[in-house]
Every structure is written in C-alpha cells, then in structure tokens.
Amino acid sequence: MIEIRIDRPKFEYDIHALVKSFYPKEEVLVSENVTAPLFEVKYGNDRITFKELNGAFEDSEGIPENIERPEEKNAVKRLIYRSLREYTGRELPWGDLSGIRPTRIPMKLLSEGLSDDEILQHMKEVYLISDEKGLLSIDIAKRERRVLEGIDCEKGYSIYIGIPFCPTTCLYCSFTSNPISKYRDRVEKYLECIGKELAFTANARRDKRLETIYIGGGTPTTLSAKDLEVLFSLIEKYYDVTRLSEFTVEAGRADSITRDKLKVMKAHHVTRISVNPQTMNDETLKLIGRRHSTEDVIRAFHEARDEGFDNINMDIILGLPGEGVKEVMHTMEEIKKLSPDSLTVHSLAIKRASRMHEWIEENGYETMINTDETMKIAENAAAEMGLLPYYLYRQKDMAGNYENTGYARIGCFGIYNILIMEELQPIIALGAGSVSKVISKDGRMHRDDNIKDVDLYIEKIDEMIERKRALFSLE
Numbered sequence: 001m002i003e004i005r006i007d008r009p010k011f012e013y014d015i016h017a018l019v020k021s022f023y024p025k026e027e028v029l030v031s032e033n034v035t036a037p038l039f040e041v042k043y044g045n046d047r048i049t050f051k052e053l054n055g056a057f058e059d060s061e062g063i064p065e066n067i068e069r070p071e072e073k074n075a076v077k078r079l080i081y082r083s084l085r086e087y088t089g090r091e092l093p094w095g096d097l098s099g100i101r102p103t104r105i106p107m108k109l110l111s112e113g114l115s116d117d118e119i120l121q122h123m124k125e126v127y128l129i130s131d132e133k134g135l136l137s138i139d140i141a142k143r144e145r146r147v148l149e150g151i152d153c154e155k156g157y158s159i160y161i162g163i164p165f166c167p168t169t170c171l172y173c174s175f176t177s178n179p180i181s182k183y184r185d186r187v188e189k190y191l192e193c194i195g196k197e198l199a200f201t202a203n204a205r206r207d208k209r210l211e212t213i214y215i216g217g218g219t220p221t222t223l224s225a226k227d228l229e230v231l232f233s234l235i236e237k238y239y240d241v242t243r244l245s246e247f248t249v250e251a252g253r254a255d256s257i258t259r260d261k262l263k264v265m266k267a268h269h270v271t272r273i274s275v276n277p278q279t280m281n282d283e284t285l286k287l288i289g290r291r292h293s294t295e296d297v298i299r300a301f302h303e304a305r306d307e308g309f310d311n312i313n314m315d316i317i318l319g320l321p322g323e324g325v326k327e328v329m330h331t332m333e334e335i336k337k338l339s340p341d342s343l344t345v346h347s348l349a350i351k352r353a354s355r356m357h358e359w360i361e362e363n364g365y366e367t368m369i370n371t372d373e374t375m376k377i378a379e380n381a382a383a384e385m386g387l388l389p390y391y392l393y394r395q396k397d398m399a400g401n402y403e404n405t406g407y408a409r410i411g412c413f414g415i416y417n418i419l420i421m422e423e424l425q426p427i428i429a430l431g432a433g434s435v436s437k438v439i440s441k442d443g444r445m446h447r448d449d450n451i452k453d454v455d456l457y458i459e460k461i462d463e464m465i466e467r468k469r470a471l472f473s474l475e
Helices: 012-022 069-088 104-111 116-127 131-148 180-204 225-238 259-267 282-288 294-306 325-338 356-363 372-384 415-422 454-459 461-472
Strands: 002-006 028-031 039-043 047-052 058-062 156-163 209-217 246-252 272-275 312-318 342-347 388-393 404-408 427-430 435-439 445-449
Touching: 002 012, 012 028, 012 069, 047 069, 058 069, 069 116, 104 116, 104 131, 116 131, 131 388, 131 415, 156 180, 156 415, 180 225, 180 427, 180 454, 180 461, 209 415, 225 259, 246 259, 246 415, 259 294, 272 294, 294 312, 294 325, 312 325, 312 372, 325 372, 342 372, 388 415, 435 461, 445 461, 454 461
Parallel strands: 002 028, 002 039, 156 209, 156 427, 209 246, 246 272, 272 312, 312 342
Antiparallel strands: 039 047, 047 058, 342 404, 388 404, 427 435, 435 445
16 A cells, blocks of 8 residues: 655545556555655645655645645646656656546637647646647547537537446446346336436426437346337437437447347437447457357447448447457457447546456456557557547546547547536436536536435435436526
8 A cells, every 4th residue: 555644635636546547556545644654745835845755755846825726736746746757767648637538628728719739838837748648638629629519508408318237247347237137127117217307307408408318327228129119209208309419329238239129229210329349359258247249249230230320339448357469459450340430449447346356356457458559559440440539538547547539430429428528518317326417607517416226216216306406406
C-alpha cells in the first residue's frame, strides 16, 4: 500500500487518482491521519510541497494569493505529476488529467475562439498532456461541435432505458446486471414498470423534444423477441420514434442476438445497434465469461446486415488478461473483414465491483497489457475502415492510463454518446440502476439514481416516479 499524508483536507480524490496512475498495482490511501506515509503533501502560506519521506525528492510550487479552487487544484496536480514523473521515469499520456471528459477543455476553449495551436499549448502547460492526446481531444471536440449543431440542447432531451439482465456476468463488468435465468419470471413486471416511467416522462416533458433513445444494460437482447415487442410497443405508445435523431439498442453479446430479435428491432425503427465481441480470440472470450465464440459474433453481424441495419457498432477492450500485440492484431483483422459502421475501443478499467480484482490477486496485474502499440493498432485499423474518432472518455484505473475512443463513419456518429459525455442535454433514465441527469437554469447538473435491485425497483416504482417529478422541478 502507498500511503499519502496531507496536512489539510483538499483534493484527496485527485491526489489519489494521480498517484494510482503511477502505481496501478498498489492500494493508495490519502488521509490527514496517516502515521507512516511514503509521500506527504504540505501547504504553506504561498507554496505547496510534495515529498517522498525517505528523502528521494522534494519539490514545491508557488500558490498565488486568492487563487481560484480549480487553478489551485491544477497546481497541486502539476506538482505531484512532475515529481512522480522524475521519481519513476514514467510519462502518462494524459499528463495529470484525471477527469473522465477531457474533450470538455478544448470544447470550451473553441467556443472562446482559441486556435488549435493555442488550445494545445494551454493543455500542455496546464495539464502536462502529450501532443498526441492533446491533438486527439481537439480533433474530437471539433467533430462533436459539428454534430451538436443539429441538436436542440435547450429544449431537447434523451431517454436511456436500462435492461439489467445478462446471460452471464463478464469478469470485468461492474454494471447493474442480473442473470436472466434467475429473473425470467419478473421480466413482464419489470417492463410494466418501464411503461409507468415512460408514461410519466412523456407527460411531464410534453413541451420538450425527445432527441434520442438508447436502450442499454446489462444486455437488452437477453429479452425474448416477444418481450422486445412489448418494450418497443410501450415506447411507441408515448413517442413517435420515427422523429428521433437516433434510436440505439445495445444488442451486445452474440449469444443473445437472434434473427427474430433483429426483425423486431428493425420493424420498430431502431436505427443503430451494437454487436460487441470485446475480443475476437476464443480463449479470451472463455476466460472473461462470455459464452459465445468469434463465429457467433460473425454470424450475428451478418444477420444484422441481412436485416437492413446500416449503422452497426462493435466494442472491443484492450488490456484483457493475456492479450498483447498478437491478439489485438488478430481481433482487428477479423473486425476489418466485417467493416462495422462504428468501433468503440475501450481500455480495460479495473472496477472494484467486478470479479477482475479477484482474478488479478490470483494471476498478477502484469497480465493486463495495454501499450501505445496496441492502442495504435486499433487506431490504425479504424482509419483503414474509414472511421473517424468522434467521442472520448476516460475512467479510473484504466490499463496503461489510456482512454476509450469511439470511431465512426461520417453520418454514423453516436449522438447519444456525445450528449452523455458533454452533459449538454438532460438524460432521463428508466429502469433499475439507471441515473437521470437534468440541468438547472444556473447551469448546474442534478442527478437522481433509480434503485439498482430489480425486485426493489419493481416494488418502489411509484417512489422512482416521484423522485423524477422532484428532479424535473429543478430545471
């Protein structure tokens, strides 16, 4: 464990995230009460000092009087980053940035009229970011701005519908998911509750425009074709889906995708789906708990094309156990043969709520490989398929301290993905474990979480609706 003593309660989360990025294998504790720390952060009247207590280094940075909190936080992070970079000999591709939405920085600066060169220089000076990641975030921010020009962010909103069921739970997963075999007899009641939330939302927001619908999970296609028919009919009871800018279903795992389900989705005007292999290596699929083969992925993809879907996304994860250059190259070669319309490249994020923690304890962190080379393999393959980077986000504890990037053909950019990342429009979330977000007139974001437990969600659906009513009153 790495323990860090701070002499006042400030920026503990950011200090933790940054030190953890340099020491991903270690538990990190940041506290005022640590008695035998390895590192120490101390504030003076006009300086902050970061030192390793065995005397290997000590560095400090001036803190001007009356400095705003964001600038003070940036100064603290720069100091820690510079010190640990020197101490460990490591460079982090995103510098000291620990937030999940780095494109927000260039988005704001673009709106202020700064040039690309000025934005890059700012990001390098303030956040110590690499040229490559700075240019990537600027490129994506400009592409997002063009997509958002056609979206009514003031009067529009999007709906997320969570289907918290899966065939099995993957090794790395921390999302709200439950084995469908256990909950099959509660699906009908669950969909009734979704219907209640839809009815309330449609009425409460009748003066707003519904822009996009995204059905995620879990794995939405664990529902039967009959259950999907019920769900889509409920949606169409309250909304004209033919007027949506985008209607996405995260079909997800190939072992849950069948031709009859694809026919139902197509008949109900779904415009975008995902067929997500995560890897095209069968041994890894078995290891992470996905009960399908690469042949199943290929079959599901071709069936989706046969049914007329012309906006198909595929997800992959880099840094899966035991996967290096050879395995990633194989995955990308197989995906290039399919030529999806968009590709989302995830860097493995090791979540506390996933079973991956136990796996790492037994097998070692070193099995999680993600490097510049594997990231570049995926990036180059996307370019070869004519896919452009259009959205980006980061998570805590990502393998290699990289990012998740969405690539797509022009005209196939995931509008919902951009909206949820930039938080420019309310997202009204229905279903167990989903999170609604609205923006008040003063620009602040307010959120409300639905209960995660499926049985409690069903039991307390009226309470969920009343909480939404209270949330909407803040707009």
